[in-house]
Amino acid sequence: MTIPTPSQTIGPFFHFGLEWMGEAGTQLAKRQHSITIYGKIFDGTDQPIPDALVEMIHHSIEGVQFGRAICDPTGKYCFNTAPPAQDDGAVIQLRIFARGLLQPLVTRLYLSDTMDEVLESVDPNRRGTLVATPTASGFCFDIYLQGPKETVFFAW
Amino acid sequence: MVSYDSDGVKFSIDPSNDTDEYRSSVLRAPKQPLIVVPERLLNTTMPIFDSSLVKESDSDILHQHNGEPLGERIRVTGRLLNSEGRGLGGQLIELWQANAAGRYRHAVDDHQAPLDPNFTGAGRALTGDDGTFSFLTIKPGAYPWKNAPNAWRPAHIHFSIFGRAFTERLITQMYFPGDPLLAFDPIFNSVRQERVRNRLVANFDWEATQEEYALGYRFDIVINGHLGIPLEGQ
Ligand SMILES: [Fe+2]
Numbered sequence: 001m002t003i004p005t006p007s008q009t010i011g012p013f014f015h016f017g018l019e020w021m022g023e024a025g026t027q028l029a030k031r032q033h034s035i036t037i038y039g040k041i042f043d044g045t046d047q048p049i050p051d052a053l054v055e056m057i058h059h060s061i062e063g064v065q066f067g068r069a070i071c072d073p074t075g076k077y078c079f080n081t082a083p084p085a086q087d088d089g090a091v092i093q094l095r096i097f098a099r100g101l102l103q104p105l106v107t108r109l110y111l112s113d114t115m116d117e118v119l120e121s122v123d124p125n126r127r128g129t130l131v132a133t134p135t136a137s138g139f140c141f142d143i144y145l146q147g148p149k150e151t152v153f154f155a156w
Numbered sequence: 157m158v159s160y161d162s163d164g165v166k167f168s169i170d171p172s173n174d175t176d177e178y179r180s181s182v183l184r185a186p187k188q189p190l191i192v193v194p195e196r197l198l199n200t201t202m203p204i205f206d207s208s209l210v211k212e213s214d215s216d217i218l219h220q221h222n223g224e225p226l227g228e229r230i231r232v233t234g235r236l237l238n239s240e241g242r243g244l245g246g247q248l249i250e251l252w253q254a255n256a257a258g259r260y261r262h263a264v265d266d267h268q269a270p271l272d273p274n275f276t277g278a279g280r281a282l283t284g285d286d287g288t289f290s291f292l293t294i295k296p297g298a299y300p301w302k303n304a305p306n307a308w309r310p311a312h313i314h315f316s317i318f319g320r321a322f323t324e325r326l327i328t329q330m331y332f333p334g335d336p337l338l339a340f341d342p343i344f345n346s347v348r349q350e351r352v353r354n355r356l357v358a359n360f361d362w363e364a365t366q367e368e369y370a371l372g373y374r375f376d377i378v379i380n381g382h383l384g385i386p387l388e389g390q
Binding site: 001002003004005006007008009010011012013014015016017018020043044045047049051055057058059064066093095097098099100101102103104105106117118121122126145146150151152153154155156 | 170184188190200264277280314322343344347380
């Protein structure tokens with residue numbers, strides 16, 4: 001087997017290289033109905049991170065939905081996407097890239113706490129970190145990289 | 157992500173986020189262990205990009221402005237491969253880098269080096285049928301950073317490989333052979349095994365070198381392309 005290329009950090013200066021896809025992403029995703037998911041990413045001192053890139057992917061009845069969001073200066077990310085397919089457990093997968101992360105973090109945003117095989121493998125006390133909160137403007141999903149509210153991250 | 161070397165010994169390919177000598181990781185690396193689940197439970201096929209979204213000219217970073225950028229022209233060419241060594245065609249590769257003086261066209265970059273009006277430093281390409289890609293650019297300069305007193309990043313180009321599946325997604329950095337700063341760089345050296353780390357260093361390549369125009373570097377990129385098929389021994 002050929003040795004795979006290892007990950008390296010995205011660093012702080014990626015915006016001008018990766019932001020073009022905002023437009024392309026819109027063209028990839030033609031959809032009838034949409035939901036909004038949003039949140040902030042916090043470091044170990046509960047400060048929002050202003051320089052992260054978040055990518056999302058999930059199934060919907062209109063096909064695979066992919067999105068790329070660059071956090072704004074307040075650390076907020078936001079996606080408008082089609083509702084996830086119910087038979088997929090209403091889950092959206094997220095990958096977080098940021099300065100300080102040598103490999104990206106993978107997590108799962110659940111729109112409800114309906115159990116699935118992945119959630120079952122998580123300590124019941126930490127499952128809540130994966131469930132988004134419905135709000136007037138969509139679903140809020142804050143991500144904590146460290147601390148008592150640390151979000152569950154996955155590997156394979 | 158795990159992999160195996162040729163002797164069947166298990167080792168991790170990606171560097172651990174728990175790497176204190178990289179100061180930015182201290183408040184950002186999760187403290188809890190990652191929850192390991194079967195790859196099939198996380199995998200989703202990624203959307204496909206075509207030539208309507210990525211133009212041939214997007215890989216020529218030298219000619220995005222009215223004039224030519226300053227610096228040493230280089231051609232970076234290579235193949236995108238899966239772990240069986242097969243070329244992966246039609247795949248999106250994006251890159252970004254500093255200019256020849258070591259300055260990024262980015263609001264947050266406060267390095268006291270000049271911007272180049274003829275250089276943005278971003279490009280993208282779709283791989284050819286055999287996985288080949290080729291970028292024309294200039295060699296980026298080294299730049300200082302605040303990780304430690306008098307710390308300098310070795311010259312590097314940031315690469316993003318979109319991948320066919322969610323678990324293949326990769327962002328990495330390409331370095332230049334013989335750079336004396338490599339030995340001191342905590343990001344490069346966060347990859348502990350030398351053989352894996354060397355994947356990140358391009359080779360000087362006469363064949364990619366264009367007479368009286370640009371030096372050639374070869375950088376093959378290998379993504380863990382097993383698409384949920386269990387690795388041997390798992
Ligand atoms: Fe950089």
